[in-house]
Amino acid sequence: MAKGLLIVLSGPSGVGKGTVCNELRTRMPDLVYSVSATSRQPRLGEEHGVNYFFKSREQFLEMIENDQLLEYAEYVGNYYGTPRDFVEQTLEEGKDIILEIEVQGALKVKEKFKEGIFVFLLPPSLDELKGRIQGRGTESQATIDNRMSVAAQEIGLIENYDYAVVNDEIDLACKRIESIIIAEHCKVRK
Numbered sequence: 783m784a785k786g787l788l789i790v791l792s793g794p795s796g797v798g799k800g801t802v803c804n805e806l807r808t809r810m811p812d813l814v815y816s817v818s819a820t821s822r823q824p825r826l827g828e829e830h831g832v833n834y835f836f837k838s839r840e841q842f843l844e845m846i847e848n849d850q851l852l853e854y855a856e857y858v859g860n861y862y863g864t865p866r867d868f869v870e871q872t873l874e875e876g877k878d879i880i881l882e883i884e885v886q887g888a889l890k891v892k893e894k895f896k897e898g899i900f901v902f903l904l905p906p907s908l909d910e911l912k913g914r915i916q917g918r919g920t921e922s923q924a925t926i927d928n929r930m931s932v933a934a935q936e937i938g939l940i941e942n943y944d945y946a947v948v949n950d951e952i953d954l955a956c957k958r959i960e961s962i963i964i965a966e967h968c969k970v971r972k
């Protein structure tokens with residue numbers, strides 16, 4: 783059986799990765815989502831095992847030690863990482879899986895999975911990006927400033943990606959990503 787496709791969706795904080803992924807879940811029910819582990823505190827409404835596997839820093843370090851993570855990164859003071867077994871198992875079963883991760887982690891995945899499909903989600907502008915983070919109301923001003931400076935560095939690494947998708951409207955952004963996945967399935971693999 784052919785292996786599934788590994789799709790990596792990255793982009794700055796607040797660009798709409800979570801929103802786009804939620805919408806894709808409805809539109810592409812066969813696409814599997816990788817649930818990451820993190821040492822950050824849950825936000826209101828977030829559930830363990832659904833949004834993230836919430837871990838203490840010690841538990842997270844133990845996962846690194848035991849080689850349970852495909853990649854991990856420290857981002858604005860917290861650890862985030864992709865559980866390895868679930869990804870490998872899903873691909874072996876011939877199913878497509880999407881990882882929503884930041885740029886350092888995406889570059890590490892690229893070293894291991896050259897055949898992965900790397901998609902960068904862009905905001906229409908940096909002002910719009912700041913507005914979206916502020917509008918979400920989940921971060922303090924200091925965290926927002928920090929995330930904005932990380933965002934500028936992240937956008938500078940876009941050349942490592944296969945596709946750039948602007949998230950101007952959710953519907954359009956999802957259509958672009960759906961089209962990419964469909965096209966990748968039609969590709970002649972050499």
Ligand SMILES: Nc1nc2c(ncn2[C@@H]2O[C@H](COP(=O)(O)OP(=O)(O)O)[C@@H](O)[C@H]2O)c(=O)[nH]1
Pocket residue numbers: 793794795796799800818819822853854855857862863864865882883884885886887888
């Ligand atoms: N490297 C890596 N980054 C992750 C992982 N899970 C989530 N992230 C990224 O970590 C960053 C911060 O995530 P989060 O605190 O949930 O904030 P938000 O995505 O900006 O709402 C985002 O860019 C996520 O895409 C992971 O498993 N590995």
Ligand SMILES: Nc1ncnc2c1ncn2[C@@H]1O[C@H](COP(=O)(O)OP(=O)(O)O)[C@@H](O)[C@H]1O
Pocket residue numbers: 793794795796797798799800801802914915917918949950951952
């Ligand atoms: N295309 C869009 N147009 C307007 N607002 C959006 C769009 N996509 C996402 N948002 C809003 O931007 C904020 C950040 O989105 P979110 O999905 O949490 O981003 P991320 O997961 O990349 O940090 C949310 O309040 C969300 O409703």
